[in-house]
Amino acid sequence: MLSCSFSYGQDSFIIADGKHSEKLRFEFINNLIIIPVEINGVPFSFILDTGVSKPILFNLATDSLQISNAREIIIKGLGEGEPVKAIHTKGSTMKIGGLSNKNQDLYILSNTDFNLSSRIGKDVDGIMSYELLKGFVVKINFPREVMKFYNPSRYKYKKCRKCETKTLALEQDKIYIKAMVTQHPTSKPKKVKLLLDTGSSNAIWLFKNKKYNIAAPTKYFEDILGVGLNGKVSGKRSRIEQLVIGKYNLQDVKVAYPDSSSLQYMPPIRDRNGPIGMEVLKRFHLILDYPNNRITYKKNYLYDKPFKYNMSGIDLRHNGLRAIKDLVGGLNDVTRKEEGNHNGVEIMMQKSIRYELLPAIEIADVRDQSPAHKAGLQEGDIVLKVNGKETHKYSLQEVTEILNEKVGKKIKLIIERGGSELKFSFVLNKVL
Numbered sequence: 001m002l003s004c005s006f007s008y009g010q011d012s013f014i015i016a017d018g019k020h021s022e023k024l025r026f027e028f029i030n031n032l033i034i035i036p037v038e039i040n041g042v043p044f045s046f047i048l049d050t051g052v053s054k055p056i057l058f059n060l061a062t063d064s065l066q067i068s069n070a071r072e073i074i075i076k077g078l079g080e081g082e083p084v085k086a087i088h089t090k091g092s093t094m095k096i097g098g099l100s101n102k103n104q105d106l107y108i109l110s111n112t113d114f115n116l117s118s119r120i121g122k123d124v125d126g127i128m129s130y131e132l133l134k135g136f137v138v139k140i141n142f143p144r145e146v147m148k149f150y151n152p153s154r155y156k157y158k159k160c161r162k163c164e165t166k167t168l169a170l171e172q173d174k175i176y177i178k179a180m181v182t183q184h185p186t187s188k189p190k191k192v193k194l195l196l197d198t199g200s201s202n203a204i205w206l207f208k209n210k211k212y213n214i215a216a217p218t219k220y221f222e223d224i225l226g227v228g229l230n231g232k233v234s235g236k237r238s239r240i241e242q243l244v245i246g247k248y249n250l251q252d253v254k255v256a257y258p259d260s261s262s263l264q265y266m267p268p269i270r271d272r273n274g275p276i277g278m279e280v281l282k283r284f285h286l287i288l289d290y291p292n293n294r295i296t297y298k299k300n301y302l303y304d305k306p307f308k309y310n311m312s313g314i315d316l317r318h319n320g321l322r323a324i325k326d327l328v329g330g331l332n333d334v335t336r337k338e339e340g341n342h343n344g345v346e347i348m349m350q351k352s353i354r355y356e357l358l359p360a361i362e363i364a365d366v367r368d369q370s371p372a373h374k375a376g377l378q379e380g381d382i383v384l385k386v387n388g389k390e391t392h393k394y395s396l397q398e399v400t401e402i403l404n405e406k407v408g409k410k411i412k413l414i415i416e417r418g419g420s421e422l423k424f425s426f427v428l429n430k431v432l
Helices: 371-375 394-403
Strands: 020-026 028-030 032-038 042-048 071-075 086-096 099-109 126-128 137-141 146-150 162-165 169-171 174-180 190-196 220-230 231-245 246-260 274-276 284-289 294-299 314-341 342-366 382-386 410-419 420-427
Touching: 071 099, 162 174, 220 246, 246 342, 314 394, 342 371, 342 394, 371 420, 382 394
Parallel strands: 042 126, 190 274
Antiparallel strands: 020 146, 028 032, 032 042, 032 086, 071 086, 086 099, 137 146, 137 284, 162 294, 169 174, 174 190, 174 231, 220 231, 231 246, 284 294, 314 342, 342 382, 382 410, 410 420
16 A cells, blocks of 8 residues: 655566576465565565555664665655655665575665554565566465466466456556446446555555546445555545456446545556556456566456455554463472372362463454444553453454354453453354
């Protein structure tokens, strides 16, 4: 969601040891691809984001990383806040699995509170741009969390009756696909040009535009669409009747229409209509072929899964640590005693108390008029239990899934607010 553009030339990634291909395992968390990245010998975790043209490192003191040729710049991205300062450096060595680039441009944010880790539930240090992919044919298997990079001069396409290969448009370091959308049951299908954006966990966004007859929906709810480089991104969430990509027809798809204030620093939109994100892309095995401007789709088991909105209205994040009390049992003493003609062993057990510091799961946002909002939950509440399950035993993503399991499910929460424990309950309702 950073949507930043830069214009500096640099070398490309290569596969080490002269191999023709390289496999890279990733973590797929909250609809985002997280990969291991090493910069000048220092390990990090990055989000793979094809909507960004250069790698960006978050919140790092520059003296903790060996860098050179540095200068300060201003970066403008999505969000309702102000542009942020960054340090542009050239000539870094970057390694990602068996891929390497010895002359990588890098941007390091400075003096900013931008933090994705708390929202994802995993430490994330930066964003890897499309430059990782541009020199290769790349297969992405989301269910198996594996990417495979191929030397394009050696790669041969196999016959695949169940696949669909379409043209990619590469413009200013970004790739676009063409699709058809039908906004309402009574409206006509419209051709749209969509930015392929692996850094967006959403389905699709549409930019309101009279020329392309794309208007705000009549049935919607206001929401925070995400967090950009310049702050929160607000807008309207709705559904479209269908999204058609080649021979694939997706029904009742989630869509968002960002407010103009969140797009204030974006370049002129011209002929593009919005980004397509991971909520759609994860439903396919993908082959991204930047050198030949091609993309191949093959649906996977996620294809027929419904597009579900957050029914509770709660967005979670990690915020600080909580001391969790645990009772630990052990042998405290062993004594022998005799009772009548029988010898016996009496084992005396005593439990000790151990405290462990674990991330606190906090409510980051509560959507207005949602079930959680009507029940009285507030931003800043610490979630201790969900339906009797202690949240510290689960990942942030798992707790979010429990909160949005199915329509009609009753949710019971125990939260901490101002040092007191409070109980709340509500029922999940279908959104739109």
